Amino acid sequence: MRLETRPVVSPKRLPLDFAKIIAHRRANRVAAWTYTTASNNHMLDIKRAIDAENQFNERHRLEDRMRLGGVPAHITRPILEALLKGKK
Numbered sequence: 237m238r239l240e241t242r243p244v245v246s247p248k249r250l251p252l253d254f255a256k257i258i259a260h261r262r263a264n265r266v267a268a269w270t271y272t273t274a275s276n277n278h279m280l281d282i283k284r285a286i287d288a289e290n291q292f293n294e295r296h297r298l299e300d301r302m303r304l305g306g307v308p309a310h311i312t313r314p315i316l317e318a319l320l321k322g323k324k
């Protein structure tokens with residue numbers, strides 16, 4: 237059995253501006269990635285700021301509840317006595 241050999245055909249030459257097209261597409265992808273990353277960072281910064289403010293408000297609310305008269309005496313008295321015994 238004999239294999240027929242075909243003549244080698246070179247592939248079509250790419251247009252000369254093909255490199256420019258590739259570079260343009262890559263630049264667009266990089267710009268899109270940069271924009272997405274910046275947007276995510278901005279959203280995370282907003283979330284961190286909101287979390288910090290919420291933590292401050294929650295701490296203030298809890299401290300306010302622990303002030304004298306905020307919680308009934310039968311609950312706060314044992315806590316305060318335990319705290320005072322621990323400091324001696």
